[in-house]
Amino acid sequence: MNAMGRLIKAEMKLMVRDPLVLTFVFAFPIVVMLIIGGAFGTKPTPGFDNTNPSHWYVASYLTVTIAAGGLVMLPVHLASYRERGVLRRFTAAGFPRWSFAIAQLVVGLVTVAVAAALLLAVAAPIYGIPTVHSPGRVVAALVLGTIAFLSIGVLLGSLLPSARAAQAVGLLIFFPSFLLGAGGPPPNVMGSIVKAVAGPLPLSQLTDAVRDPWLGIGPANGALIAVAAMAVVATVIAARRAAL
């Protein structure tokens, strides 16, 4: 196996053993989705763009797994590695320059995919899985959004000086994004100021790009373009920062 393969294999094992990943990326979205998904019933209402509120949250919480991975898991992981000299050891050992960045991307994609699958598996018998109206758009948004948020995570992890700082800043970004952009009240019930703040958030854009075409609310072209732009810009910058 080459260096890249060995690194991906090791990082996969480490990810599974990381309690932060198990609790925050896998368990947290599922638990909160179960609670809030049942809070508004299943009758379509105008506040939820005339869709089933439970389905609204099932679709929305897929993006919470992405945000948890990108804004909390990855920055802490990366900052911890840098702080403790793990990355320098990889560098000195001759791992290829881009191997660590690519390994993180692959591991992040797999982690998010598994977390999303778990979330849907738990939601299916309780709330049902809503019909996907535009599968291509939904998949594109999920993939681009995952790349964008993982890249943002790499950036945070490379800029923040320690694992503690990364955790603090990551959570500080994650929770407002989570409440305003994916897992909190629907935008239609928000006040004008809160709505104005929530709208441009990266997670709001990603959630719109996933949920709207999934539930048949609309194509969300603007949101999809914004997510694609985030993915490109964040990946280019992150790749440079994550090179060994």
Added chain:
Amino acid sequence: MTDSDVVTVRGLRKAYKGRVVIDGLDLTVRAGEILGLTGANGAGKTTTVECIQGLRRPDSGTLSVLGFDPVTQAARMRPLLGSQLQDSALPDRLRVAEAVELFAGKQARDGGELLDRFGLDERRKSAFSSLSGGERQRLFLVLALLNRPRLVILDELTQGLDPAARRTVWDAIRELHADGTTVLLVTHEMVEADALCDRIVVMRAGRMLDSGTPAALVARHANVATVEFSWPDAPASLLDELGGLDGVRDVKRTGARITVQGSRATIAHVGAVLVRHGSVPADLNVHVPSLDDAMLSLLNGPQVPAQAAPDQARTEEELIGGRR
């Protein structure tokens, strides 16, 4: 530079935010030798080896490591190096055997054999975080030797090791040496440097103070042996005789205590005189000049311009893998 030089450093200079850490250093590591790099804290030793490893980009100067430029050809050079870094770690939850698997390239030795040799065989399934300081150091050495490197760079290798583990590591380094592997050893331990190194380079404030074999450094900077003993009613003739011995520089008497200083040969001459006078004092004490003495003499010698310790600046400059 000659064909037998594995590392050549010429005019190396490195500053962190204006603070000079290495100031025009010249250094050569010859093929097959164990070169010790030593000096006071903040002397620039670690920065020097980081530049050699291609982990830091020098401000000026030229480096050649195994024929490669560490700045522009690091990717080709690093697989030929075995590095044990100061202040580095492995992921906490990575197990010992997984670390060996992760770092083993195509030309790797038998990792299991190395683990066994360094007493880590029973810790194969242990997470890195559960290892003691000594076990971590031994694991780092296993990883440094794993890929049959041509040059091994060891930074504070035996720090935290118990005496038995230290001996095991020293034996391993001697075997490397016997196999023709070149070793660059950064150490504060003069006993270690004396026991292992063919040559030693002493640094202070980013410059080389002196270099040579351990014996040559001792001869140049710590050539005073001391013999002390008590003789309550020593006759004046004894003191005269001691003062006239070959190599004796000074004879002092303080009460019953007599101190004789001179070359190493003084020790034998003084012993002979005492035997001839029919008495070998019970409190006879001999101090043979050591590498420690040479280092103290060197490092306490005339000051070169003082420079700030680099540690803080180095931390601030860290990026993901260390700025090159």
